[in-house]
Amino acid sequence: MFRRLDSDGGKLVQVTINGEPVQARRGETVAAAVLAQGLTHTRTTPVSGAPRAPLCLMGVCYECLMVIDGRPNQRACMETVREGMRIECQQGAGEAG
Amino acid sequence: MIKTHYPLVIIGAGPAGLAAASVAAGQGIEVALFDQQSAPGGQIYRGIESVSAQRAEQLGADYRRGGELVRAFRSSGAQYFPDTRVWSLTPGREIGLLQQGRAQMLTADQVLIAGGAMERPVPFPGWTLPGVMNAGAGQILFKAHGIVPADGVVLAGSGPLLLLLAWQYLHAGVEVQALLDVTPMVNHLSALPRLPRALLARHYLTQGLFYKRDLKRARISTLHNISELRAHGDARLQSVSFRHRGRRERLETELLLVHFGVIPATQLTQVAGCRHDWDAGQQCWRPRLDAWGQTSVAGILAAGDCAGIGGARAAEHAGRLSALQALHALGRLDTASRDRLARQDRQWMQEDLHIRPFLESFFRISDAMLQVPDDDTLVCRCEEVSAGAIRAAAAQGHLDSNQVKFLTRCGMGPCQGRQCAQAVGHIIAEASGKTVAETGHYRERPPVNPLTLAQLAALYPEECE
Secondary structure, eight states: EEEEEOOOOOOOEEEETEEEEEEETTBHHHHHHHTTOOOOOEOOOOOOOOOOSSSSSSSOOTTTEEEETEEEEEEEOOOOTTTTOOOEETTTTTTTO | OSSEEEEEEOOOOSHHHHHHHHHHTTTOEEEEEEEESSSSSTTTTTTTOOOHHHHHHHOOOOHHHHHHHHHHHTTTOOOESEEEEEEOOOOOEEEEEEETTTTEEEEEEEEEOOOOEEEOOOTTTTTTSTTTEEEHHHHHHHHHOOOOEEETTEEEEEEEEHHHHHHHHHHTOOOOOOOOEEEEHHHHHHHHHHHHHHHGHHHHHHHHHHHHHHHHTTOOOEOOOOEEEEEEOOOOOOOOEEEEETEEEEEEOOOOEEEEOOOEHHHHHHHTTOOOOEEEETTTTEEEOTTTOSSSSSSSSEEEESOOHHHHHHHHHHHHOOOHHHHHHHHSOOOHHHHHHHHHHHHHHHHTTTTHHHHHHOOOOOOHHTOOOTTTEEETTTTTTHHHHHHHHHHHOSSSSSEEEHOOOTTTTTTTTTTTHHHHHHHHHHHTTTTTTHHHHOOSSSSSSOHHHHHHHTTHHHHHH
């Protein structure tokens, strides 16, 4: 869906996305990292279980809720990646997986 | 370290907040500026301090203007607290903050809300599918992260930002498959009487024509007057369909970026109890203000797009005017000095706003689209409430947004109604023959930004033991 512009280098940060080791760029948001990685959805809804992905990337829509370092309901667009961060899709109201 | 009281607190580090903070600090008062992002610039100048020269070039001259604003702010002496979220604001100017997982309360003599805008949510079939995103989100990925769509992206909607994004992608070498313009043809006529005044701010018009010329030269397929936009896919976006010149057409794509204009982010002015009015021209709610940005609640001001859409430059001027008013209220400027210092910004702001009535009618979203005609379309993305369910509630006589909310759970999810409030108003208005103003707005309650019960309880440790 997305690609990085090659000219934009930047220091790397090691994180895991759904258990897979991934290199993110220092200073980027979790949402940017998962979209650049090609993740198609970031949560499923608590009502119907439908998959959802980030919509607004500015903290308004709450569609990018993920489980970050074990804490559920974190807006991926409002969190910056950190070395060793564990990023997981959120199932429903807060289970990782 | 955040103190427990400031003479002036500014919320938001976009153009209005930055300009206001620079003016107020320049007059020697203690100013604290809180912003939820980790760097100044707001959404419009996002990434301005870290962007590479090449990317700044691709983003255009209007974006680069933000650099100056941020530099002035950095050297102004205003206290800047990034990564700080405001979750409460009372009419008595008590402010609830969350920073690094810690909640804190403080008070201020004057509060300037400069929280900016959000993209107008317009529900359409399939808009909840992964692969459908706001154009503003696409722009944030580009500005702040150097991430662009893979080739074949489709852009759809209406408004200057959509055009700008297409132009920026063009300059970054992104192949845009199509630009689907939902602007109704009738707008061209209704906007015409507003054109003479718009010519007084003609740099906006020339800018728009310049983008259009470049897109045309690059042979980007632009389809005008399209309707019945739909996103299709099983678990993720696979194609987009729409009606164009009487025929239903379909484009294969895995990414659709939509934009239907911007509206003020009113959570803070609403939760603080400020009066709001429905602006039929801008098709949005906005706080009622005097010429200085003073709201109906004493000591609470609003400036920039959160106070009504005027764009980045008007926001700068409005921010400075509100700062002068705050200084006046604090006894730091007498009336004559305030008025004298305001003269230039007031004039520039007026000149800048000449373009707005034209833009508002030219890019007006059709009522048919705002009223979500398809019953199966989800309006509340969080609680998954459909347009049909809202219409059914209205048919039973529930003709107020809050009644519909209690009845259907529409607006009770994590986003607290930010994505559905507008559509609910339009749907009830259409069903009942009322105006959107009469349907009311969801009552906002703190926390307007999420915090955990543990974070809240930690504010009162003695009562927890």
